[in-house]
Amino acid sequence: MTTKHGEDVDRTTEWDELRNKHLRPKANRAPSSAQGVHHLALLSSDVERTIDFYQGILEFPLTELFENRDYQGSTHFFFDVGNGNALAFFDFPGLDLGPYAEVLGSMHHLAISVTPEKQAYLRAKLEAAGIEIYFEHQSSIYFSGPDGERLELLADPLGEMYGEDIS
Secondary structure (H helix, E strand, O other): OOOOOOOOOOOHHHHHHHHHHHOOOHHHOOOOOOOOOOEEEEEOOOHHHHHHHHHHHOOOOEEEEEEOOOOOOOEEEEEEOOOOOEEEEEOOOOOOOOOOOOOOOOOOOEEEEOOHHHHHHHHHHHHHOOOOOOEEEOOEEEEEOOOOOEEEEEOOOOOEEOOEEOO
């Protein structure tokens, strides 16, 4: 029998202590100082391929494209991911950046809320494009973007995860 990574670890007591120390009941929480995520910026090795994937397959409209103010010749472009949120990309020609790597402080995956109907529709588009759904759990499907970025389409409303309120 194969063991799953971490299945011999029980952190229940640690998590209970962290919740007791830091998690306040919703009614007692101060409002956030933030208005929301303006944009999340990822790196792209190929601007057109990224546009084809995010706008063409996932149907996130491209909303703007201009030169990056910090790096001459670099493209900064944005997609609408709903609810006033944007997903942005930079390309950095000439920097010879390596492939996606999971490192501390970096992004593990980006979860995007969709309806169950839209998830089924987009899943069919992903599969038709030959993009592998490599993990599925309850209302989530996971796959990779054109540069290896990990993505999740979560068929739960914003503020919920698997039927639980996380707001």
